Amino acid sequence: MQFNIPAPHPSAQPAFINCPWCNSRNPNNQTNCTQCGGPLPPPVGSDPGPKPPMPPRTLPKGYRTRVIFRGTPLFLVGFIFALVGAPFAFFFPLIGFAIGDFVFPIIGCALGGGFVALGLVLAYFGYRAAVGKIRPFQYGLATPGTVVDLHLDTSIQVNGRSPYAVIYHFDVMGRPFEGKVLSWNYAAHQQAPGNVVWVLYMQDDPTQNVIYPPVV
Secondary structure, eight states, rough: OOOOOOOGGGSSSSSSOOOOOOOOOOTOOSSSOTOOOOOOOOOOSOOOEEEEEEEOOOOOOHHHHHHHHSHHHHHHHHHHHHHHHHHHHHHHHHHHHTTTTHHHHHIIIIIIIIHHHHHHHHHHHHHHHHHHHHHHHHOOEEEEEEEEEEEOOTOOOOOBBBEEEEEEEEEEEEEEEEEEEESSSHHHHHHHHTTTTEEEETTEEEEEEEEOOEEE
8 A cells, every 4th residue: 555645845844954875964954965065955846956967976975885884784684694604614613623623614614604605695786786776876867857656665664664665757868767766764855746856867777767866
């Protein structure tokens, strides 16, 4: 079931806006974050704000790391698995060789090595997913788009919470495309159906696209 969320009334806009690049707090009349310098989302309406710079773009400091470690759970899970497995894979064989018991190296290689291998695989695919999110911000071409729907995506739940799904349309050389981004935090205040936004898309594959500035 989808729940459409109407555009917030201007008087309901919060006095502060959280930067989508670094999550620091800014007065809602700022155009760029006072912490990282990244552009902030303009108020809901027909003005998408200044056009994004031409690619390649320099991302605000820390954004790439934030997407990889905090915005891509698969990478983080893989990283943790590898960290947990590494001591077993390293120390158990050393203990076994020191005491002459080769059961320890077998356990270390099987348990620790398995965790490390699984962690590296998960981290690899998580990293690829993160790069897929980052590439349009760095190298994508800019075109205007329009938000067509904003609803709670109840098909996804984490700790009893569901994210907002922001659906937007844009055209590339007369060909229509649809994009979607999930937001766990501020979409209800920063987006609304009818809102005009900048969309960054990869020229070789417009299905890889994002809203600029990002939605978080």
